[in-house]
Amino acid sequence: MTKLNVTINGLPVEAEAGMTILEAAELAGIDIPTFCHDPQLVGAGACRICIVEVENARNLPASCVTPIWDGMVINTESDRAVQARKANLSLLLANHPLDCLTCEKSGACSLQDYCYKYGVSETDYVGEGKDYAVEDSNPFYERDMNKCILCGKCARVCHEINGAGAIDYAFRGFTSTISPAFGEPVENSPCVFCGMCTDICPVGALTPKLSKGKGRVWEINKVKTICPYCGTGCAIDLHVKGNEIVGASGNREGLANKGHVCVKGHYGWDFVHSPDRLTKPLIKKDGKFEEASWDEALSLVADKFKAAGAEGLAGLSSARCTNEDNYLFQKLLRMMGSNSVDHCARL
Amino acid sequence: MTNSIDEVENADCLLISGSNTTEAHPVIGYRVRKALKNGAKLIVIEPRRIELADYADVFVQIKPGTNEAIFNGLLHVIIKEDLYDKEFVAERTEGFEEVKAAVEKYTPEYVAEITGANAEDIVEAARIYAAADKASVLYTMGITQHSSGTNNVLAIANLVMATGNIGRESTGMNPLRGQNNVQGACDMGALPVVFTGYQPVVDPAANEKFSKAWGVSLNDKPGLTVTEIFKGAKDGTVKAVYIMGENPMISDADLNHLEESLDKLEFLVVQDIFLTETAQYADVVLPACTFAEKDGTFVNTERRVQKVNKAIGPIGESKADWEIIMALANKLGIDWNYGSAEDVFKEITSLTPSYAGITYQRLEEEEGIQWPCPTEDHPGTKFLHQGKFSRGLGKFHPIEHQPPAESPDEDYPFILTTGRNLYHYHTASMTGRSKGIKEFSFEDTLRINPEDAAALGVADGDMVKVASRRGEIQVKAEITDTVGKGVVFMTFHFSDSPVNKLTNCVIDPIAKIPELKVSAVKVEKVAEMAAK
Numbered sequence: 001m002t003k004l005n006v007t008i009n010g011l012p013v014e015a016e017a018g019m020t021i022l023e024a025a026e027l028a029g030i031d032i033p034t035f036c037h038d039p040q041l042v043g044a045g046a047c048r049i050c051i052v053e054v055e056n057a058r059n060l061p062a063s064c065v066t067p068i069w070d071g072m073v074i075n076t077e078s079d080r081a082v083q084a085r086k087a088n089l090s091l092l093l094a095n096h097p098l099d100c101l102t103c104e105k106s107g108a109c110s111l112q113d114y115c116y117k118y119g120v121s122e123t124d125y126v127g128e129g130k131d132y133a134v135e136d137s138n139p140f141y142e143r144d145m146n147k148c149i150l151c152g153k154c155a156r157v158c159h160e161i162n163g164a165g166a167i168d169y170a171f172r173g174f175t176s177t178i179s180p181a182f183g184e185p186v187e188n189s190p191c192v193f194c195g196m197c198t199d200i201c202p203v204g205a206l207t208p209k210l211s212k213g214k215g216r217v218w219e220i221n222k223v224k225t226i227c228p229y230c231g232t233g234c235a236i237d238l239h240v241k242g243n244e245i246v247g248a249s250g251n252r253e254g255l256a257n258k259g260h261v262c263v264k265g266h267y268g269w270d271f272v273h274s275p276d277r278l279t280k281p282l283i284k285k286d287g288k289f290e291e292a293s294w295d296e297a298l299s300l301v302a303d304k305f306k307a308a309g310a311e312g313l314a315g316l317s318s319a320r321c322t323n324e325d326n327y328l329f330q331k332l333l334r335m336m337g338s339n340s341v342d343h344c345a346r347l
Numbered sequence: 348m349t350n351s352i353d354e355v356e357n358a359d360c361l362l363i364s365g366s367n368t369t370e371a372h373p374v375i376g377y378r379v380r381k382a383l384k385n386g387a388k389l390i391v392i393e394p395r396r397i398e399l400a401d402y403a404d405v406f407v408q409i410k411p412g413t414n415e416a417i418f419n420g421l422l423h424v425i426i427k428e429d430l431y432d433k434e435f436v437a438e439r440t441e442g443f444e445e446v447k448a449a450v451e452k453y454t455p456e457y458v459a460e461i462t463g464a465n466a467e468d469i470v471e472a473a474r475i476y477a478a479a480d481k482a483s484v485l486y487t488m489g490i491t492q493h494s495s496g497t498n499n500v501l502a503i504a505n506l507v508m509a510t511g512n513i514g515r516e517s518t519g520m521n522p523l524r525g526q527n528n529v530q531g532a533c534d535m536g537a538l539p540v541v542f543t544g545y546q547p548v549v550d551p552a553a554n555e556k557f558s559k560a561w562g563v564s565l566n567d568k569p570g571l572t573v574t575e576i577f578k579g580a581k582d583g584t585v586k587a588v589y590i591m592g593e594n595p596m597i598s599d600a601d602l603n604h605l606e607e608s609l610d611k612l613e614f615l616v617v618q619d620i621f622l623t624e625t626a627q628y629a630d631v632v633l634p635a636c637t638f639a640e641k642d643g644t645f646v647n648t649e650r651r652v653q654k655v656n657k658a659i660g661p662i663g664e665s666k667a668d669w670e671i672i673m674a675l676a677n678k679l680g681i682d683w684n685y686g687s688a689e690d691v692f693k694e695i696t697s698l699t700p701s702y703a704g705i706t707y708q709r710l711e712e713e714e715g716i717q718w719p720c721p722t723e724d725h726p727g728t729k730f731l732h733q734g735k736f737s738r739g740l741g742k743f744h745p746i747e748h749q750p751p752a753e754s755p756d757e758d759y760p761f762i763l764t765t766g767r768n769l770y771h772y773h774t775a776s777m778t779g780r781s782k783g784i785k786e787f788s789f790e791d792t793l794r795i796n797p798e799d800a801a802a803l804g805v806a807d808g809d810m811v812k813v814a815s816r817r818g819e820i821q822v823k824a825e826i827t828d829t830v831g832k833g834v835v836f837m838t839f840h841f842s843d844s845p846v847n848k849l850t851n852c853v854i855d856p857i858a859k860i861p862e863l864k865v866s867a868v869k870v871e872k873v874a875e876m877a878a879k
């Protein structure tokens with residue numbers, strides 16, 4: 001790898017040839033605002049919030065798609081860059097519904113964060129305001145295109161990562177929006193409800209329905225774990241408030257999935273809080289289940305196992321449970337003298 | 348999998364068979380599409396026109412239960428046209444000559460006759476597969492759920508070895524495991540013949556090692572398999588059964604037969620998160636925690652051991668499965684006192700050479716580890732069989748095509764094959780209780796070819812009765828040309844239309860997997876589509 005030397009905000013940075021300004025800045029721990037950039041997607045250079053000032057360059061280049069050169073001198077927060085960014089934000093605000101008080105994204109919204117950072121609270125532009133109906137006819141997520149800032153990441157994740165290609169830019173200019181073909185609702189498109197678009201949206205335009213009203217971003221703790229469904233083993237974050245799961249999203253650290261998920265991993269977690277959950281041991285008496293204490297239930301099981309003897313005892317362990325569960329299961333049966341332990345892996 | 352999920356996108360050729368990857372393993376499906384964008388060739392060998400068939404360079408539509416014939420056919424062409432990897436065959440394998448002789452008669456024409464595929468497609472597929480530098484085979488239950496399931500897998504192995512597509516990145520034979528921890532359950536010895544890490548119970552050294560570690564003298568005879576357990580229940584030799592987190596009353600073949608077994612049983616204890624169809628038959632039901640309420644590890648299809656982390660406390664009085672088992676052991680007078688899942692894991696690694704180098708700390712720091720990982724400084728194993736097979740030389744096995752146990756006849760003229768859909772998972776005990784998913788996908792349909800439907804006078808949405816020699820169910824018909832003539836398809840997710848009342852429990856003699864993928868059935872219309 002050829003090393004290049006650049007200066008960012010007065011700091012000397014040694015970066016690799018081929019890196020963008022944004023990547024070199026990241027290397028140096030310097031944050032540059034972005035809307036349309038994502039390291040997993042092909043660079044689009046669409047939103048221009050990431051512009052920076054480069055010495056001796058006429059324009060303000062978009063840092064996410066501009067490669068560095070040796071000796072480049074970059075200022076990410078120069079007056080010119082900041083003014084341009086403010087103007088950009090101001091334009092976006094002009095036709096963005098300002099309902100941060102009730103917006104699910106509040107606290108994790110890039111638009112909100114950058115407006116805060118640059119002190120943009122109102123707009124000099126008189127916007128026409130958009131007037132799209134909120135689309136909520138599918139059971140998984142709502143689409144409120146009034147909030148869309150047209151970064152295009154949802155469409156790109158859908159094409160580049162998922163491959164479904166369900167949504168894309170539609171129309172040009174002010175009426176531009178993101179939509180499935182012919183303005184149909186997503187359930188009539190090739191959408192497979194992976195929800196990766198909702199994870200990647202920088203604003204509150206795409207909202208998972210199951211999570212609505214369940215908690216503010218800052219009340220939610222994310223716990224990384226593994227999806228309980230298929231053998232791909234996707235790493236997911238469970239969003240937890242108190243003792244309740246209120247959402248899930250892909251976790252990009254997972255090496256099997258790199259943050260990608262399908263509908264089950266993303267929207268299939270709520271069985272955990274189903275009212276059908278078993279909460280007490282049950283013993284069948286005269287053909288009917290009655291609640292019992294753990295002690296009573298386990299004593300009965302232990303007596304029956306002893307009575308059955310090693311030859312008469314068998315167990316089905318589970319491809320759904322953890323290794324630790326499975327290990328102790330077979331250990332117990334084997335210690336009781338029975339090797340008749342199997343599971344439904346074959347099914 | 349011999350190789351890793353990440354390697355899929357860099358293959359030059361993907362051969363997918365018996366796997367509806369985009370629905371059953373969606374995230375791996377994304378990688379397949381990525382590979383195609385990168386220019387990989389795709390061969391799909393399937394009874395159904397699955398989504399990926401639309402992107403395939405060759406789509407070979409076969410009759411269910413004819414997989415080994417196809418793989419023999421591909422190998423026939425590859426040998427005939429001299430496209431095999433002579434160096435690999437000579438240096439790394441044995442038994443090639445026998446296989447060469449065995450596939451001699453599997454000419455494209457003969458295979459076309461058995462499988463219903465086109466002879467030209469077979470030739471084309473063989474050439475594409477053989478021409479690739481890095482070819483990877485992906486398959487699932489569509490290969491293994493047959494009375495000849497083991498042979499199907501061996502036939503694939505023959506093809507893979509003959510072309511040297513193993514032991515290198517982006518190659519290999521890659522079974523995509525269905526359930527989140529099927530791999531782990533096997534690794535942990537939840538099998539009648541092995542302890543953890545596939546150490547045989549009959550091996551005196553292994554038996555002694557575990558006897559010593561657990562402080563008892565252990566049984567050294569193989570135990571019963573699932574199918575044998577239920578048979579034992581029926582004839583009274585098995586008296587008590589402990590079922591943890593499984594729902595065979597939906598997932599198992601030939602449900603009517605199974606119901607009888609459960610009824611006969613003296614004592615059944617079911618440990619689960621819901622009162623499943625199976626739990627209804629229990630004498631005692633023990634409430635377990637879900638994945639979200641416990642710590643532990645799952646192993647994915649690429650052998651990656653990953654850390655499961657507790658997100659919330661137990662719901663109600665439910666407990667983690669390992670805690671319940673420990674409490675039961677204590678009642679049985681066995682003195683266990685594991686303080687945490689990690690304590691259990693430490694014992695596992697101390698007894699399992701392929702896990703010996705894995706610790707919870709490493710799992711968190713390294714985002715999971717792919718076994719084998721024999722020592723703490725071993726990075727884990729991305730792909731298997733590099734330079735050498737575990738047994739030394741790779742062994743070719745001559746395989747003959749064997750027709751499925753049931754063939755369509757006058758009384759039962761259709762072949763029924765089963766699988767999954769994208770939205771539901773297995774017996775739907777979880778997804779069926781997930782609001783969004785349940786709302787979106789709430790019933791099954793019988794997929795039937797337009798010509799067959801017309802002959803039966805069945806319209807889209809009509810209620811039909813589907814019957815096999817073992818039972819009957821009712822379900823709505825969905826007319827689609829994704830299934831070939833004479834073939835019908837259903838999923839096994841829905842308890843309203845329990846397809847496994849129809850399936851056949853004839854099992855593969857070695858892997859003991861029932862032939863869920865092929866049953867002979869008849870279809871009759873019972874009612875017109877309800878007026879909307």
Ligand code: SF4
Binds near residue numbers: 164
């Ligand atoms: S949910 Fe997935 S498939 Fe549907 S539009 Fe979003 S990214 Fe595309």
Ligand code: SF4
Binds near residue numbers: 149152153202203
């Ligand atoms: S919906 Fe969100 S992700 Fe999609 S273009 Fe609009 S702002 Fe970007």
Ligand code: SF4
Binds near residue numbers: 227231234260372
């Ligand atoms: S998110 Fe989807 S693909 Fe990933 S493990 Fe879960 S079910 Fe499988």
Ligand code: FES
Binds near residue numbers: 037046048051
């Ligand atoms: S983030 Fe660079 S142009 Fe959008």
